[in-house]
Amino acid sequence: MVKLIALFRKPADPAAFDRAYFETHVPLVRQVPELRRVEVARITGAPRGEPEYYLMAAMYFDDRAAMDRAMASPENAAAGKNLMGFAKGLVTFMFAEEVGE
């Protein structure tokens, strides 16, 4: 499995962010083709000091080719456009591949 990870820094208005994220954005993400699973985790703290992030999402795909096709889809473009409406400057994306360790 491969995944697209989104890390979000703390928004100025967390309640408004959460509404936009969970009520509008996640339903759009779920329409992205070949998406197998979405995991969202709230960041609740850090061992020392304040955590760098507020929320982390992982979107899972079967392999890199499937993720590339998904990234190029109109559904992903719509989800990205929606996200930029409320999370611009807060989000960092990266592609990841799980490894047996």
Place this chain on the structure above:
Amino acid sequence: MVKLIALFRKPADPAAFDRAYFETHVPLVRQVPELRRVEVARITGAPRGEPEYYLMAAMYFDDRAAMDRAMASPENAAAGKNLMGFAKGLVTFMFAEEVGE
């Protein structure tokens, strides 16, 4: 489930980092009490530009109380001391809780 997430920025010598991480550090992490699962993912890229991180690890626990006990254990102290020997300045930790979305 709750998890401790570790994000690592790109090391100066990735091969040396990988040896230290997978051969020495992960075996110490596995000795931490109440740890249910470790997931390690290599960061393979980003939709735009260079990714901010090199590696992400997630250590899963049943609940926050179990994670707190694990963090306070001598096994975790040993793993942390080992980590600071090769990843100081590269690692960011945070606690997270998966949410139904």
